[in-house]
Amino acid sequence: MNIIKSDKAHYVLDENNNRIAEITYVESDKSMIIIDHTFVDESLRGQGIASKLVASVVEEMKKQNKKIVPLCPFAKSEFDRVPEYQSMLK
Template identity: 55%
Template sequence: MEIKRQERKHVIENTDGEMLAEITFVPSGSSMVIIDHTYVSDEMRGKGTASKLVASVVDEMRQQGKKIMPLCPFAKAEFERHAEYEDVLHKKD
């Protein structure tokens, strides 16, 4: 399963280029992004696909030195389950 990093989203496609899963995020200022949507097709469900997409965004934002505000319910739950994401979590003042 290859995750392709694109501008403001990470996607997984089948061999025909059809999107099977995606996570989208939008910049908020210069130091933060907001994860606003996660989608996984029926055929990809139950394989940890959405978790891998969240991890992919976490890795990219760590590399860029940015924080993440997970507004998407799934992403928010992932941040609650994974203490190791604490370093990139945007904390409200």
Template identity: 50%
Template sequence: MQVLHENTNKKGAFYVMVNQNKEAEMTYTWAGTDKIIIDHTEVSDVLRGQGVGYKLVEAAVHFMRDNNVKAIPLCPFAKSVFDKTPEYADVLFKK
């Protein structure tokens, strides 16, 4: 399963396509040049129960590490993944 990424420098998303349909997506909004606000995660019934939401967060973490970006996870699902995964703490924005 491949997680794709689109980024307009104002907003962006990590997503999974199945049969040319977007079946999972985690969206974010840029907050300046070095922070993103993760605002929504959704996985369709087609992919539910396969850990796809976690894969979306993992892809975002790799992107943030590669680009020296920090996250503010406002989405409840993404926040729960960050809370359960201490090895992702390096990409969290700390005030």
């Protein structure tokens, strides 16, 4: 699975270049982003892809020295579940 990173999303494409999984976020200020949406196509659910997308954003924001506000319910549950993410919370 190849996660593609853009300015406001990390996503996965199918063979027809359609987004089949994505996590989106907005920059709140220069030091913080807000994760506002996570989606995984029904055909891929149960494979841990949404968790990998959250991890991808966390990794990228660590590199950029930005904190995260997980407003999306799935992202919030991941932050609650994964102790290593706590240091990234705003």
